[in-house]
Amino acid sequence: MESLTATYITRAEIWLCITTLLYFLMNGAQIFETLIFVPKWTSSPPDTFKLLQDGKGASLKFFWIILHSLHEIAFILAIIFCWKIDPVRNWLLGLFLLHAAVRVWTLTFFAPNIIQFQNLAATSSISQEIAARISLWRNLNYIRVAIYIAISMGFIPLCIKIFNSRL
Template sequence: MNSEKIKRANFWLFLALSLYFLMNGAQLWETAIMVPAWTAAPPESLHFFQEPYGVDFKVFWIVVHSTHELVLIIALIFNWPFKSRRNAMVVLLVIHIGIRAWTLQYFAPTIIEFQAMEAAPVVIPELVEKAETWKSLNYIRVGLFYLVNLGYALLFTTKFNPNQNA
């Protein structure tokens, strides 16, 4: 087995894993600090999104996810010759894509809707319920992202068996 191929495969997997950990850290920070603040009592608590000092993580998340997913695909390409890793990486990538689809279908449109609302000195129970649902489902989503990343981390324990390639 070519040790250069193994080194490149390990490098790209490590880089993808590192970017996933970076993303996980940002998700944890946002989930622990920002989400409880804006979901507390909408529309009163929506001042976090208002100009001139409003928070909008859209560009950050687009850059982070795009970069990470590009590196994940490159890592898969470099690990493709190693069947034991390839199969696991394909499964993990499919799960990751499923979570991202859920994000784009539900989480992103819902938070954009909240961001577009004017903050007001009133609490609307229906909005509180909608925000609580978003927050609760977000805990599940972030947990799933962490589990997928743990799956990628466990791939470093995979032994390369020359008889299992391709």
């Protein structure tokens, strides 16, 4: 690690901490949603799909768009401000790649399915295929949330490392 100024390390600490805090905030929301909200809307479809509808239910679309956007901006800033700290930078890049992979999975599987489930709220019954997709969505969501939690845990040693870099 090359000689770094106190100002550089302070900025790196700030952005890494902001990113870590936002990730843990996101995890808290995901855990709440997974343990409370998902079992509710998956319990008795299509009647419970009304809970997903914008303006009629607990639409979380804007919450997630804003939280992910803020977090990803902070994550990129953390990478930028930690760039000269090789071990931290490398781990941040790895965590970001893993995070990006889960986001792609979210945008290609979870989001389209939720939209389809929302559109089925007015129907009187659902097919066996839709019921299977609801179950698959719920079960894969547990894995997705666990991956996000694992990623957030990966920030803790980085925070410790960067705070110890002053010593």
